[in-house]
Amino acid sequence: MSDKINPTRVPMSEQDAKERISDFREVALGYTVEEVRREAERCIQCKKPKCEDGCPVKVPIRDFVMAVAEGDDEKALELVKSTNSLPAVCGRVCPQEEQCEAKCVISKKGDGISIGRLERFVADWEMQRGPAKPNVVEKKNQKVAIVGSGPAGLTCAGDLARLGYDVTVFEALHAPGGVLIYGIPEFRLPNRVVHYEVENLRRNGVRIETNAVIGKSLTVDDLFEDGFDAIFVGTGAGLPRFMGIPGENLNGVYSANEFLTRVNLMRADCFPENHTPVNVGKRVAVVGAGNTAMDSARTALRAGAEEAHIIYRRSETEMTARVEEYHHAIEEGVIFNWLTNPVRLFGNDDGWLTAMECIRMELGEPDDSGRRRPVPIEGSEFKIDVENMILALGTSPNPLVPQTATDIDTRSWGGIVVDEETGATSREGVFAGGDIVTGAATVILAMGAGKTAASGIDEYLKSKRG
Amino acid sequence: MYEILRKEDLTDITKLFEVNAPLVARNAEPGQFVIVRIDEKGERIPLTIADYDKEKGTVTIVVQEVGFTSAMLNSLREGQSIVDFAGPLGRPAPLPKEGSVVLLGGGFGVAPIYPVAKELRNRGVKVTSIIGARRENLVIMEKEMQSVSDKLYVCTDDGSTGFKGFVTQKLEELVAGGEKFDEAIAIGPMPMMRATAKTTKPMELKTWVSVDPIMVDGTGMCGACRVTVAGEVKFGCVDGPFFDAHDVDFEEAHRRNLMYRREEEHIMTVCRRGGDSA
Ligand SMILES: Cc1cc2nc3c(=O)[nH]c(=O)nc-3n(C[C@H](O)[C@H](O)[C@H](O)COP(=O)(O)OP(=O)(O)OC[C@H]3O[C@@H](n4cnc5c(N)ncnc54)[C@H](O)[C@@H]3O)c2cc1C
Ligand code: FES
Numbered sequence: 001m002s003d004k005i006n007p008t009r010v011p012m013s014e015q016d017a018k019e020r021i022s023d024f025r026e027v028a029l030g031y032t033v034e035e036v037r038r039e040a041e042r043c044i045q046c047k048k049p050k051c052e053d054g055c056p057v058k059v060p061i062r063d064f065v066m067a068v069a070e071g072d073d074e075k076a077l078e079l080v081k082s083t084n085s086l087p088a089v090c091g092r093v094c095p096q097e098e099q100c101e102a103k104c105v106i107s108k109k110g111d112g113i114s115i116g117r118l119e120r121f122v123a124d125w126e127m128q129r130g131p132a133k134p135n136v137v138e139k140k141n142q143k144v145a146i147v148g149s150g151p152a153g154l155t156c157a158g159d160l161a162r163l164g165y166d167v168t169v170f171e172a173l174h175a176p177g178g179v180l181i182y183g184i185p186e187f188r189l190p191n192r193v194v195h196y197e198v199e200n201l202r203r204n205g206v207r208i209e210t211n212a213v214i215g216k217s218l219t220v221d222d223l224f225e226d227g228f229d230a231i232f233v234g235t236g237a238g239l240p241r242f243m244g245i246p247g248e249n250l251n252g253v254y255s256a257n258e259f260l261t262r263v264n265l266m267r268a269d270c271f272p273e274n275h276t277p278v279n280v281g282k283r284v285a286v287v288g289a290g291n292t293a294m295d296s297a298r299t300a301l302r303a304g305a306e307e308a309h310i311i312y313r314r315s316e317t318e319m320t321a322r323v324e325e326y327h328h329a330i331e332e333g334v335i336f337n338w339l340t341n342p343v344r345l346f347g348n349d350d351g352w353l354t355a356m357e358c359i360r361m362e363l364g365e366p367d368d369s370g371r372r373r374p375v376p377i378e379g380s381e382f383k384i385d386v387e388n389m390i391l392a393l394g395t396s397p398n399p400l401v402p403q404t405a406t407d408i409d410t411r412s413w414g415g416i417v418v419d420e421e422t423g424a425t426s427r428e429g430v431f432a433g434g435d436i437v438t439g440a441a442t443v444i445l446a447m448g449a450g451k452t453a454a455s456g457i458d459e460y461l462k463s464k465r466g
Numbered sequence: 467m468y469e470i471l472r473k474e475d476l477t478d479i480t481k482l483f484e485v486n487a488p489l490v491a492r493n494a495e496p497g498q499f500v501i502v503r504i505d506e507k508g509e510r511i512p513l514t515i516a517d518y519d520k521e522k523g524t525v526t527i528v529v530q531e532v533g534f535t536s537a538m539l540n541s542l543r544e545g546q547s548i549v550d551f552a553g554p555l556g557r558p559a560p561l562p563k564e565g566s567v568v569l570l571g572g573g574f575g576v577a578p579i580y581p582v583a584k585e586l587r588n589r590g591v592k593v594t595s596i597i598g599a600r601r602e603n604l605v606i607m608e609k610e611m612q613s614v615s616d617k618l619y620v621c622t623d624d625g626s627t628g629f630k631g632f633v634t635q636k637l638e639e640l641v642a643g644g645e646k647f648d649e650a651i652a653i654g655p656m657p658m659m660r661a662t663a664k665t666t667k668p669m670e671l672k673t674w675v676s677v678d679p680i681m682v683d684g685t686g687m688c689g690a691c692r693v694t695v696a697g698e699v700k701f702g703c704v705d706g707p708f709f710d711a712h713d714v715d716f717e718e719a720h721r722r723n724l725m726y727r728r729e730e731e732h733i734m735t736v737c738r739r740g741g742d743s744a
Contacts (some may be wrong), residue, residue, distance in 0.1 A: 172685050174510075174550040209489075211552035213685055217489045238687040242699060249692050249699065249718055251725045258688035266509065266682070273735050275535060276509040277729035299561055351721040399705075400685060 010039040012117055019332040021301045024186040024269065027328055028092070036121045040069035043113050046105060051115060054103035056450045057083045061100055061115055068118055076122045084119075085158045086151060086447055088127060088193045089180060091120025093291075094444050095322045096189070127196055133202045137164040142461045145170060145228040147214045147401060150178020151443045152234035152434025154197060155424020156457070161204040169201075170212040170230075172400075177263060178236055180443070182265040183257070185295050187302070188325070191264075193320070204362060215400035220408070220430065229464065230457045231427045233408075233416060234450060237435035239396040243287070247345025248391075252279060252353035256286070256296045256392035269303045269364055278303060285356060287308045287318040287342060288392035296390045297334045308334050313341040313361050313374040339363070339374065343381065345389065355385045377451030397436050415439055422456030423449060431457055456465020467547040479531040480574055482516070482542045482594040488523030490515075490553040496581035497559025497676060497708060500525065501684040503550035504538055511535050512703070514578035514653070514682045515554060525551075528577030528606070534733045550684050555684045556707045560674060561585060565648035566592040568640075568671075569615075569664055570633045572654025573599055576607050578676065579653050583614040592616050594640070594647065598633040598658075602626035633658065634665040641669055651676070652711065663711035674709035677702050677719060680726070681716060693719050 004296055012379035014020075031039065049062040061078050070306065087389055096116035104112030113143035126132075144160050146153045149171040161167045168314045175181050177194040203210065212218065214235070225324075240255035242248055259278065262268040267278035277314040284300040286293050289312035297308040310329070314317065315338045330336075337359040346355045360380035397414040409417040409426040416432040417424055423431040433449025435441055472484040490500055499514045503575040517526035531537045542548070559582050561567075567586055576597045586593050593614065598621035599605045605620055605627060612618050620628030621636050627655035629636050637650070650673040652662040659675040666673040679702040691702035696713035700706060 049589075088581050172552065173683060174552070212489060213552060213555065216555055216685075217493065217553065218494070222493070238685070240687070240689050242689065242692075244699075249694060249722065251722060252583055255689040258690045261682055261688055271729060272733040274507045274509075275733065277726045279725065279729075350724075351718070398686065 005106055005109060005384055006042045007106065008113040009114050009215070010035045012114070017328075017333075020187065021298075021332050024302055026190050027187050028324075030124055031117055036068060036118060036253050039114050039336045040065050042106065044106065045198065047395065050103040050105060051100040051113070054100040055446045056099065057451065059084050059100075059119070063153055064122065065113065065115070065118055065356065065451040068122065073122060073125045077126050080119055080122050082453075085155045085449065085451075086443070087119050088123035089151065089189060089197065090444055090447070091116050091118075091123055092189050092193070093184060093322075095442065097323050099444070102167060114439075127193070131200050131203065135162060138164065140164040140461070140465075142166065142229040142465070143168070143227055144457060144461075145223045146233045147199075147231065148172075148178060148234040148236055148434070148436070149176035149208065150234055150236050150434060150446060151176070151180060152236075152436075152446040152450040152453075153232065154201060155447045155458070156232045156234065156433065156454045157206045158201055158204065158458060159454035161201065161206045163454075164372055165458075165461070168209060170204040170214050170218070171210045172213040173265070174210050176208050178211065178234075182261045183292065184297070185260065185264055185299050188295065188296065199239055207382045210273075210373060213400065215404035216326070220401065220405035220427075224429065229461055230431065232423070232453050232457060233401050233425070233430065233436060234434045234446070235398045235401055235436045237395045238398045239414075240391065241393045241395065242391060243342065243393065245342060245344050247347060247353070250345055250347040250353040251351050252281065252387055253345065253389045254391070256288070256292045256390050257395065260292070260299060261435070263303055265301050276367050279388065280304045283309070283386045284388040284390065285311050285342075285384065285386040286390045286392055287311045289314070289321060289392070290392060290394070291321050291325060293392035294329045294334075296392050298329055298332055300390065301332055301334070302387070304358055309384070310334055311340050311342060311358065312338055314371065315339055316365060318371045326428070341374070341376065342389070353387060353389060355383050356389060357383050362464045379389040395435075395440050401436075403418065408432075413439065419456075421452070422459065423453030424456055424460070429460070431460075467549060468551040469547045470544055471502065471574075473542070473544045476528065477604050479527060480604070480606055481541070482526060482528050482550060482577070483539075483542070484524050484526045484700075485548065485551060486523060487525045487551045490517045490551060491520050491523045492526045494518040494520075494525060494554040495558035496561070496585045497578070498554035498556050498683070499707060500527065500551055500553035501555060501681065502527070502539070502548060504535065504542070505549055506540075508549070510550070510682055510684070512555070512678065512684060514678075514707075515581065516577035517581055518701075525553075528574055530574035535728045548565055555699055556703060557705070558652065559585075559676070559708055561589065561590055562591060562649055564591060566594070566646065568637060568647040568650045569593060569595045570637065570650065570652040570654070570658075571595065571597040571611075572633055572652070572658035573604065573653030574606065575658070576605075576611065579651070579735065580610055580614065582651060582653075583611065586626065587614045593620070594645070596621060596633045596636045598622065598636075600624065608641075632661065634661045637662075640727055641671075647671060656716060658719075659711065660716040663714065663716065667712050674708045675711040675715065676707045676712060678707065678723075679710060679719060680723060692722070
């Protein structure tokens with residue numbers, strides 16, 4: 001560790017923007033061994049590391065960074081994994097600039113430590129080396145069902161398997177991973193990273209049942225009847241919102257979920273070799289400015305669009321996407337239309353989208369979210385020709401489980417009510433966490449909730465064992 | 467993997483498959499569907515459940531060759547497997563507990579009408595079934611339908627068997643002849659369901675149709691299956707597939723189903739070319 005503060009980050013290599021928009025390979029290439037040591041050495045090892053306060057799962061950041069600086073990757077990995085079971089994922093997709101890195105004291109004078117990149121390095125190092133042998137634990141004679149295989153479900157499953165429980169994950173889709181597999185594109189989070197984590201779980205004895213839609217194939221009651229002693233619900237916030245404007249059902253209009261699923265999960269970019277089609281015109285408009293919107297616009301460019309526009313009713317300041325993804329989108333040529341809102345859509349005789357009418361907005365008083373409310377400017381309507389519109393307006397909790405198990409209390413907007421300390425729902429033996437509880441949030445929060453619920457379930461099952 | 471235990475040729479282009487799928491059979495109800503993916507490269511398509519056996523843990527589907535995926539599916543043999551088979555999805559058919567119901571099945575739509583008829587019969591509801599096809603050799607499941615209907619009428623467009631004309635014409639004839647029904651349920655190709663809606667509206671006959679929009683997940687996650695019903699946007703997979711026929715925007719539904727027609731033609735030619743050179 002140096003005594004003098006070095007205010008400049010070691011940059012991470014990236015694929016060139018012009019080249020990368022023709023394929024789906026990962027954009028950020030990760031640090032080399034030499035780079036990672038240099039970056040870790042910038043850490044001044046604070047007595048009271050503020051960065052750790054910024055981490056929702058309290059990774060022992062200072063100590064793992066020290067281990068990286070010292071070249072002890074094994075120890076670094078152990079430290080990271082002591083609280084974060086999906087570091088290869090979090091290192092790539094966490095909004096570090098709002099969490100750990102925002103709190104880093106060096107960020108007051110220059111660039112904070114690139115904690116996310118260090119974390120990614122450590123996790124990728126594990127993938128290269130191969131997973132550690134599964135711990136041999138004494139099997140407990142109790143069965144847990146995990147519903148949904150997103151970050152919340154995978155984390156909960158992993159923790160419970162390590163404690164010796166007999167764990168089965170039920171996933172509605174044909175592939176496990178939740179948003180990590182169907183939503184977040186390959187160029188940001190390669191599917192192999194998710195597969196690796198899922199394989200790790202299998203190696204630790206977790207069973208994964210795909211094509212199992214809980215609430216339909218099996219109900220919560222069925223699971224208890226089949227001998228499960230506890231259930232964790234991590235079904236996410238998969239329900240897409242639409243705007244309710246005229247023309248929204250024209251051909252060529254997609255929800256971001258549909259568009260991203262067609263490409264990421266079904267690999268429609270390789271049609272007809274893969275049999276799922278996707279329709280991408282010359283000019284694509286994406287409504288919204290969160291991570292999902294950036295992912296959609298960048299995916300559209302890679303799938304053949306000549307122009308991708310972001311249409312957002314607020315301004316750059318209110319945008320919710322990760323800063324890094326915003327920059328990547330700019331580099332790739334995504335065009336940003338701030339303070340703009342679609343009002344209606346036009347189609348041709350065959351019902352295909354041809355244009356959208358938008359209205360300019362201005363910012364008024366702050367609203368409930370604390371952000372300034374966008375208000376339409378009368379008479380500022382204008383038309384843009386587009387062949388696709390992709391709606392990335394956010395999602396709501398998936399209602400399938402609560403609808404069919406009415407003794408699980410939900411909030412008016414659909415989120416499941418849980419005890420924050422344990423993840424317990426109003427129904428005995430049923431726990432929940434992740435986006436199904438909070439509404440659409442982040443990978444790390446979902447993971448944290450999966451962890452909390454795993455210890456809640458452990459306590460509950462201990463008490464049942466007597 | 468979901469093994470095909472039995473395959474039956476119903477017509478040249480319509481095949482029946484009995485598939486080993488205990489998790490689908492366990493809670494299946496008439497009118498629900500499955501999402502099927504044939505192999506690792508396959509698309510996810512919805513297919514209505516045509517029958518199920520909870521004891522054996524099997525589910526029957528009937529597939530008519532209409533495009534690439536259905537053709538591929540129909541080329542599978544007994545003993546082969548399908549990679550993904552998820553369900554039962556959608557809401558079960560909204561069936562009355564008593565009274566008299568007329569069922570209209572068009573083409574391969576007769577297959578999904580069958581479990582509906584069976585269930586209505588079990589409940590003691592009077593079942594009149596009108597099934598139709600373009601010509602005699604395309605009529606399917608006549609014997610099965612006979613066994614679960616109080617009255618069965620077969621119609622063909624060319625009159626090669628039964629009544630000459632559309633199922634809707636037969637319905638009009640029956641109603642004109644004084645038959646009374648409390649409800650109608652129609653399943654079949656979109657034009658047939660649309661025609662049914664048109665026919666039953668002036669009769670003030672409550673009519674349900676089972677819509678078949680394009681789907682991806684089948685769980686409410688993507689909205690590919692949007693249909694406008696009474697001016698409101700509904701998701702076919704979770705709110706449907708049954709909707710009040712008089713409220714469905716058939717024109718929109720039909721147009722949305724053609725969204726990938728170009729791609730469908732493309733993949734068919736690519737494959738035909740592939741087949742020629744092989
Ligand atoms: C495009 C996109 C980009 C994003 N980018 C980021 C990012 O950069 N950084 C970040 O931190 N967060 C990001 N997020 C948010 C993050 O992905 C989610 O907050 C997180 O995945 C939530 O995890 P979860 O486990 O609660 O649910 P999910 O990941 O949604 O997983 C839920 C799983 O449950 C399954 N399921 C649903 N219903 C049932 C049922 N009835 N039976 C069985 N299974 C069921 C679903 O199929 C799914 O697999 C992004 C989200 C999207 C959509
Ligand atoms: S098929 Fe995706 S929401 Fe209905």
